[in-house]
Amino acid sequence: MPGSGQKHYGCFNCPNIVRQKDRHTISSRNRAFIAKLTGRTPSNSDFLCNKCRCMCQHHIKRKTSMPSRVQQVPAQSTEAPQFSPPSIPLPFPSTSRGHASCCMCQRQGPKLVVVPVGVRHHIFITKEVIIPAGARCCPNHLQQNIDDLNPLSTLFNKTGITELVKFLRNEVLKKERTRLDFDSRGNLASTDYQSLLGIPKTAFEDLLKYVEGKVKVTPVRTVRTTLAIFLMKLRGGESNRILSTLFNISKSSVHRGVKSIRTVLMNGGFVAENLGFGHVTREQIIQEHTRPLAQKLF
Structure with missing residues (x-):
């Protein structure tokens, strides 16, 4: 007779045929997830297989355990960094720091170069004169022509004093390592x-x-x-x-x-001035590099 055969019960999510002991009713927690996953609204008579039920529970558990990730953008400070003004006098004179004129002879540019760190340190050690970082000078002063120094009074801030102490410490350590x-x-x-x-x-x-x-x-x-x-x-x-x-x-x-x-x-000119035939004239060779007999002959 029609309808007297064995009924087949399928899972609401997957097409598998489920035995009676493996049928699980759809709870209220799983109902919303299944509706979103399949696009169909389950009824009270629908059920899930054991595999689909575990999948729903695992997804819901992971979603509830994950904290909400709110991207926190740090507030950007519109205030400029504050530096302490140079107000601490030191017993060391210093030069000017302008870019338009030489810090040593006060000659106006152009063709001024930034004083290297090594030259600034050398002048401080030998002359006890501080040249600020970024100061410019004439190129001939880099040849140790520093007799035209016209130092001014020195005012330092906390940062400048810290850099000076670090430089002195590095010099002491370097001298200890020097052989x-x-x-x-x-x-x-x-x-x-x-x-x-x-x-x-x-x-x-x-x-x-x-x-x-x-x-x-x-x-x-x-x-x-x-x-x-x-x-x-x-x-x-x-x-x-x-x-x-x-x-x-x-x-x-x-x-x-x-x-x-x-x-x-x-x-740089040293080889050209001291080696080869180009650095000496014929008259110099005759007068300085020949014997008296050869000088009479030539």
Whole structure:
């Protein structure tokens, strides 16, 4: 007879045929999720299989346990950062900081350059004059022509004093690590220069004029130290490892220092003025580099 056969009960969500013991009525918590998932509204006689019921419970549990993520945008302060005004006097004179005129001789531009950090520190140590960061000067002052200094009174703030103390601390630590010190002119005698570099101290100072202001000063080596490394390598042919041990700097710094000195001497006029036939005239060769008999013949 029609309708007397076995009925098949399917899950409301999936097409699986569900046995009676695995049929689960749709609770009020799962009803909204199932309606949203299937697009159909379940009735009271509909049911879910065990797999779909666990899926609904897992989704609802995860949704309720996750905190609401509200993107909090930090309030941007419209106020400019406050710096303490320079109001603390120090017993060290300082120069001006303007960009339009030289901080040393007060000459108006153009062709002014920013005073490097190494030069500012050197002037402070030797002359006890503070040059503010960003100050400009004439290019010839980088050759240590600093006799035209016209210092003013010094007013510092908290930031400036902190930077000054850090600089002095770094200088002390650098001196403790230094093994061969060519920065101080009184540490090594002229005979020491002759033994280590192959030239006397006066010749070293003359050669320094060709590279001063043209070689980058780093926290671990100055221009004098870089030139000493270059001359010591020329004299004895020591490896970069030995030079790094003697001067207590890295091998890469030794390599860069030697390369920079070589480039400056080649392109800066020293080689052209002292080597080759172009640096001397025929008359100078006859008068200074020939014997008396050859001078009479020529």
